[in-house]
Amino acid sequence: MEYKRLPLGIYQANCYIIWDGESRKAAVIDPGGDFEELKMFIENNGLNVEYIILTHGHGDHIGAVSEVKKYYNAQILIHEDDYEMLKKSEKNYSSQMGYKKVEIEADKKLNHGEIIRVGNVSLEVIHTPGHTRGSICIKCENKIFSGDTLFAGSIGRTDLEGGSFEQIIASINEKLLVFSDDTEVYPGHGPSTTIGTEKKYNPFLKV
Ligand SMILES: [Zn+2]
Numbered sequence: 385m386e387y388k389r390l391p392l393g394i395y396q397a398n399c400y401i402i403w404d405g406e407s408r409k410a411a412v413i414d415p416g417g418d419f420e421e422l423k424m425f426i427e428n429n430g431l432n433v434e435y436i437i438l439t440h441g442h443g444d445h446i447g448a449v450s451e452v453k454k455y456y457n458a459q460i461l462i463h464e465d466d467y468e469m470l471k472k473s474e475k476n477y478s479s480q481m482g483y484k485k486v487e488i489e490a491d492k493k494l495n496h497g498e499i500i501r502v503g504n505v506s507l508e509v510i511h512t513p514g515h516t517r518g519s520i521c522i523k524c525e526n527k528i529f530s531g532d533t534l535f536a537g538s539i540g541r542t543d544l545e546g547g548s549f550e551q552i553i554a555s556i557n558e559k560l561l562v563f564s565d566d567t568e569v570y571p572g573h574g575p576s577t578t579i580g581t582e583k584k585y586n587p588f589l590k591v
């Protein structure tokens with residue numbers, strides 16, 4: 385598995401491109417904007433984008449979804465609990481966040497435990513509600529792409545529609561901190577971290 389982080393869009397949300405080095409098949413996680421920049425990376429590396437995987441439906445993570453879908457004929461995947469959010473710009477906040485409105489239908493609804501195959505690379509869906517009802521993390525080998533659930537030293541906000549502080553803490557404790565300390569974490573904003581570092585230093589997770 386190979387990957388690249390590209391902070392995109394006006395909120396610089398981390399977009400991650402994940403691919404199988406042999407077949408060059410790829411998945412794009414959270415294309416938040418700046419399609420031209422993303423496209424240039426994809427072309428320069430000869431990748432075939434098969435999937436757009438959304439960690440959740442918020443405007444700062446979906447700004448370039450329509451363009452990626454159209455250009456590469458890629459399938460949009462989102463957890464079933466954020467499926468409706470993607471269809472309405474008032475629900476995904478794309479109209480309020482200073483973007484053009486994003487209103488698009490996903491091709492497939494994801495469920496907890498599902499495996500997405502990109503060539504020889506397997507991506508596992510972990511449902512982690514709390515930031516939104518349908519927030520997910522994607523696990524691949526020893527890496528977790530954590531969306532807006534877990535950040536280095538912080539957690540996602542829970543004051544928006546569908547958010548719950550109790551739920552996000554439970555999601556992180558029960559579904560993320562169960563992995564070994566050396567598991568790498570790649571959040572939707574900011575730098576990467578590890579499960580061990582967050583267990584030890586994240587002020588929201590201290591018991
Ligand atoms: Zn968000």
Ligand SMILES: [Zn+2]
Pocket residue numbers: 397442444445532572573
């Ligand atoms: Zn975000």
